[in-house]
Amino acid sequence: MNTPLKTPKLLLHTCCAHCAAYTVGYWRKQGYQVAALWYNPNIHPFMEHQQRLEAMKSLAQKIDLPMEIAEGYDVIAYFRQVAGHEADRCRYCFQLRLSRTAETARQKGFEAFTTTLLISPHQKHELIVQTGNQVAKETSVEFLYADLRKRYSDSRHITKSMDIYRQQYCGCLYSEWERYASTSKREEKKP
Numbered sequence: 139m140n141t142p143l144k145t146p147k148l149l150l151h152t153c154c155a156h157c158a159a160y161t162v163g164y165w166r167k168q169g170y171q172v173a174a175l176w177y178n179p180n181i182h183p184f185m186e187h188q189q190r191l192e193a194m195k196s197l198a199q200k201i202d203l204p205m206e207i208a209e210g211y212d213v214i215a216y217f218r219q220v221a222g223h224e225a226d227r228c229r230y231c232f233q234l235r236l237s238r239t240a241e242t243a244r245q246k247g248f249e250a251f252t253t254t255l256l257i258s259p260h261q262k263h264e265l266i267v268q269t270g271n272q273v274a275k276e277t278s279v280e281f282l283y284a285d286l287r288k289r290y291s292d293s294r295h296i297t298k299s300m301d302i303y304r305q306q307y308c309g310c311l312y313s314e315w316e317r318y319a320s321t322s323k324r325e326e327k328k329p
């Protein structure tokens with residue numbers, strides 16, 4: 139009698155519910171048993187972080203997704219990581235989040251890790267791939283890659299009918315500043 143094949147376990151770093159919605163289904167269809175990890179100390183301020191976390195928890199409940207929430211907020215680690223590298227901050231931000239994901243995957247016996255960031259056309263895609271591969275080498279946990287950017291609007295469509303919070307900027311204070319500075323400049327120019 140053949141021994142049944144074991145379903146490989148994938149730890150999915152989730153940046154938000156709206157990027158997770160399609161991504162979870164995609165990896166499930168590839169034959170993985172998916173669990174989510176919430177570790178996003180790059181989201182500022184704290185109450186914004188909490189709103190996005192609550193949205194992710196709602197989605198997880200709806201789609202029956204096991205979800206682990208990293209302890210603490212770790213905002214100091216984020217600022218220490220990017221200090222002095224503000225222009226290149228996304229590299230350090232990805233390193234922080236993907237290293238934690240891979241390390242958790244290794245400790246908890248997952249075969250692989252990946253991130254919902256790969257579905258967003260607003261993120262530095264090549265840099266995410268580069269960082270994922272580098273972290274995989276350092277931790278000996280496989281990094282799974284799929285270019286899901288063409289499914290970004292599908293993912294947002296899935297969460298459209300859900301009454302959950304939608305963010306307006308990437309996450310960090312710098313990105314919030316960039317998002318709203320241009321709007322406030324336009325407002326100032328109005329007669």
Ligand code: SF4
Pocket residue numbers: 180181227228231232308309310312313
């Ligand atoms: S812009 Fe987004 S990805 Fe880049 S450092 Fe800020 S939160 Fe991280």
